[in-house]
Amino acid sequence: MATVEQLYKDYGILADAKDKAGEHEAAYNSILSAVDGGSSEKRLAAQFIPKFFKHFPSLSEKAIHAQLDLCEDEDSSIRRQAIKELPNLCRASPDNHFHIADVLTQLLQSDDPQDTSTVNSALMALFKLDAENTLGGLFNQILTGEDLVRDRAIKFLSNRIKTFPEDITTPQVEEVLIQKCKEVLSDVTGEEFISFMKILSGTKTMQSLQGRQQLVELVVEQADFQSDFIASEPDLVDRLTQCLKQAVPLFSKNVPSTQFVLYLCEKVIPVLEEIKPAVTEKKSNGAKAGETEEKEEGKKEGEEEEAKGDGDKESPEAEERRRRREKKKMRNQQQQCILEEGKEDRVVHTWKSLSTSQKWRCIVGRSLSNHTL
Secondary structure, three states: OOOHHHHHHHHHHHHHHHHHHHHOHHHHHHHHHHHHOOHHHHHHHHHHHHHOHHHOHHHHHHHHHHHHHHHOOOOHHHHHHHHHHHHHHHHHOHHHHHHHHHHHHHHHHOOOHHHHHHHHHHHHHHHHHOHHHHHHHHHHHHHHOOHHHHHHHHHHHHHHHHHOOOOOOOHHHHHHHHHHHHHHOOOOOHHHHHHHHHHHHOOOHHHOHHHHHHHHHHHHHHHOOOOOOOOOOHHHHHHHHHHHHHHHHHOOOOOOOHHHHHHHHHHHHHHHHHOOOOOOOOOOOOOOOOHHHHHHHHHHHHHHHHHHHOOOOOOHHHHHHHHHHHHHHHHHHHHHHHHHHHHHHOOOOOOOOOOHHHHHHHHHHHHHHOOOO
């Protein structure tokens, strides 16, 4: 096992040899042995191993294992130094890029904020070197890694992809990204689906008409229109609601919503009233104005329904209140639709100026959102 003094001697031998450093294998082996030493020796090894890595291809596997051991050291300063140097192994040996990206993705599971920051920086450095292989390592863990690693990897990609410069997100890289995302979308949670739609929507490829159509097709696959809609299944209601939210902004005269409209008309609308509305816990402090009034109206409505259930005829006053509530609800719904369509078209609408499809899209969308679980 090399001492600090010996490590500096080994470094001097290799540095002085320059391009002929590969002739001094004993000196490099001495540096590799330092991973079993004390903190000072390990800290130097974390820097020296990547420094001369390219000169010893026959020792590459041994060197990588030594560096990865240091990435898991108990001493945080040694860990971070070793992680920081990992991209240098890829510069010297591109064949190891996928493996290093895979390992760095696993290291995202650390709960130490400084470790996570170092890993993020190292991954970004790998993307600048070879984005395709880095995506390969990242998605390998998304597809096969533990739940925590998968979650952290998806969040990293979702947060960082939009910051990549154009020289990284080339058409070829976007093609790989889209293909990898499609592979993962075959088995995702609702939250993960939203994250991947966000990732895909941010690519230049998906900004085109053909790209938007691809996104709609992905949503259709996720919604599973071939299956029956069971209103009593919260997961199905939530899935459909999330899919509609993702799909609606993509629709246009060239990207039709036909499949969605048919499914809603044939399988959802007939059982819409069977969907149980979401129960949300209202905070006592800072309640919005009008909540008290809504509660009172709800209480009266409940009493009226109870009275009707007991066989009593609805009073004229109760009937009038019910009609007012229905009109108010419809006005609110119409106003929301006008605002939403106005934002999209950048035009000031009135309810009458909206097309039938716009009214339909609004009413159905709002109806389902009121039942989100």
